[in-house]
Amino acid sequence: MSVEFRQIEVADTDAFRAAVDVVARERKYIALVEAPAIEQVRAFVARNVKRGYPQIVAIEGGAVIGWCNVPPASRAVSAHVGDLFMGLLPEFRGRGIGERLLRQAIQASDAFGFRRIELGVFASNTAAAALYRKVGFVEEGTRRMAILVDGIYHDEIIMARLSA
Ligand SMILES: CC(C)(COP(=O)(O)OP(=O)(O)OC[C@H]1O[C@@H](n2cnc3c(N)ncnc32)[C@H](O)[C@@H]1OP(=O)(O)O)[C@@H](O)C(=O)NCCC(=O)NCCS
Numbered sequence: 001m002s003v004e005f006r007q008i009e010v011a012d013t014d015a016f017r018a019a020v021d022v023v024a025r026e027r028k029y030i031a032l033v034e035a036p037a038i039e040q041v042r043a044f045v046a047r048n049v050k051r052g053y054p055q056i057v058a059i060e061g062g063a064v065i066g067w068c069n070v071p072p073a074s075r076a077v078s079a080h081v082g083d084l085f086m087g088l089l090p091e092f093r094g095r096g097i098g099e100r101l102l103r104q105a106i107q108a109s110d111a112f113g114f115r116r117i118e119l120g121v122f123a124s125n126t127a128a129a130a131l132y133r134k135v136g137f138v139e140e141g142t143r144r145m146a147i148l149v150d151g152i153y154h155d156e157i158i159m160a161r162l163s164a
């Protein structure tokens with residue numbers, strides 16, 4: 001299997017959204033239960049492409065199988081901070097693709113000039129937390145009961161990586 005990692009293009013928008021939708025509908029790993037509206041996703045991708053904000057997609061057989069977005073945090077005083085959000089389609093997990101995707105996104109974020117990358121991970125998502133720790137993210141705290149899905153509360157662990 002040959003997976004390519006590259007900055008997203010506008011033409012990938014629908015395929016990116018479809019991948020997010022699959023992972024969101026699993027209702028276990030990301031803080032969405034379905035993909036955002038297409039207009040919102042179009043605007044997000046167009047902005048990332050135009051401004052060069054890191055958004056790496058993993059492509060296999062011409063299809064988007066995963067993503068790792070690192071757009072800047074919304075506050076003007078946090079323009080040096082990238083907010084990381086990633087996922088892989090279920091059938092591609094556990095083969096080292098997530099780690100390669102994440103390392104590529106970190107490289108792009110460092111090249112962009114972010115000094116800090118932060119993210120939130122469900123406390124139950126031990127695989128993702130282990131991956132983040134492996135590449136240098138450190139736990140900074142817990143947002144207790146921050147997520148409620150299907151009547152189940154999840155704590156959200158905040159992790160971050162500072163650039164050298
Ligand atoms: C989290 C995710 C991106 C990891 O990608 P992946 O391709 O499955 O992971 P990899 O095969 O690259 O593994 C890299 C590291 O992640 C950790 N990891 C991966 N799967 C794991 C598992 N089942 N249990 C524990 N650690 C695991 C390990 O540290 C592993 O390194 P190792 O092989 O040296 O032990 C992927 O599983 C995924 O998309 N999950 C659903 C969506 C999600 O959780 N997104 C993140 C939200 S914060």
